[in-house]
Amino acid sequence: MKKRYKTIFLDRDGTLNFDPGYISNVKNFKFYNFTFDALKLFNSAGSNFCIITNQSGIARGIIKPNELDQINDFIKNSFKKNKLNLLDIYYCPDHPDNPSKFRKPNTGMFEMAIKDHGFEIKSSLMIGDNFCDIIAGNRLGIDTMLVLTGKGKEVNNSKKIKPTFVAKNILVGAKSVLGIK
Numbered sequence: 100m101k102k103r104y105k106t107i108f109l110d111r112d113g114t115l116n117f118d119p120g121y122i123s124n125v126k127n128f129k130f131y132n133f134t135f136d137a138l139k140l141f142n143s144a145g146s147n148f149c150i151i152t153n154q155s156g157i158a159r160g161i162i163k164p165n166e167l168d169q170i171n172d173f174i175k176n177s178f179k180k181n182k183l184n185l186l187d188i189y190y191c192p193d194h195p196d197n198p199s200k201f202r203k204p205n206t207g208m209f210e211m212a213i214k215d216h217g218f219e220i221k222s223s224l225m226i227g228d229n230f231c232d233i234i235a236g237n238r239l240g241i242d243t244m245l246v247l248t249g250k251g252k253e254v255n256n257s258k259k260i261k262p263t264f265v266a267k268n269i270l271v272g273a274k275s276v277l278g279i280k
C-alpha cells in the first residue's frame with residue numbers, strides 16, 4: 100500500500116507521547132521513542148502536520164493554561180529540531196459534559212485549521228488512539244489511523260469504529276501507509 104497525504108492531523112496523548120492522564124508539567128511530557136522516526140517518514144513523503152488535542156484538564160482545573168503553553172512550546176521546538184513542518188497545535192479545553200463544537204469528535208478545531216492554513220481537507224489523514232479521533236476523521240470524510248498505543252488497544256477491541264488503518268504504533272503505521280518494509 101502506498102498513499103500520500105498533504106496534511107496529517109495528529110492526536111497528542113497516546114499517539115505521539117505517553118498518556119499518564121492530564122499532563123500539567125512539561126517534565127511529565129515524553130514522546131514515544133519512535134514518534135519522530137514516524138513523522139520523518141511522513142515528512143519525506145511530503146506531509147505537513149497539525150496537532151489536534153482535547154485537553155479537558157483545563158476545564159477540570161487540573162492543567163493551567165500557562166502550563167499547557169509550556170508543553171506546546173516544547174512540542175513546537177521538538178518538531179523544529181527534527182525539521183518537521185508543524186502547522187499548528189489546536190487544543191480544546193472543554194469538559195466532556197459541556198462540549199463545544201471544538202471538542203473532538205466534533206470537527207471545529209479541524210475547520211479552524213483548514214481556515215487558518217488554507218489546505219484541502221481531501222488529502223488528509225487523522226491519526227489517533229481514541230474513539231473521538233476516528234469519529235472526527237469519519238465526519239470529515241478523511242482517512243483515519245487508529246494506533247494501538249495509549250487507549251488504542253481497548254478502543255480497537257470494542258469494534259465500535261472502522262478506521263482506514265490500524266497500526267501497532269505510529270511508526271509501524273507510517274511504514275505501512277508509505278509501503279516501506
Ligand SMILES: [Mg+2]
Nearest residue numbers: 110112113228
Ligand atoms: Mg489520545
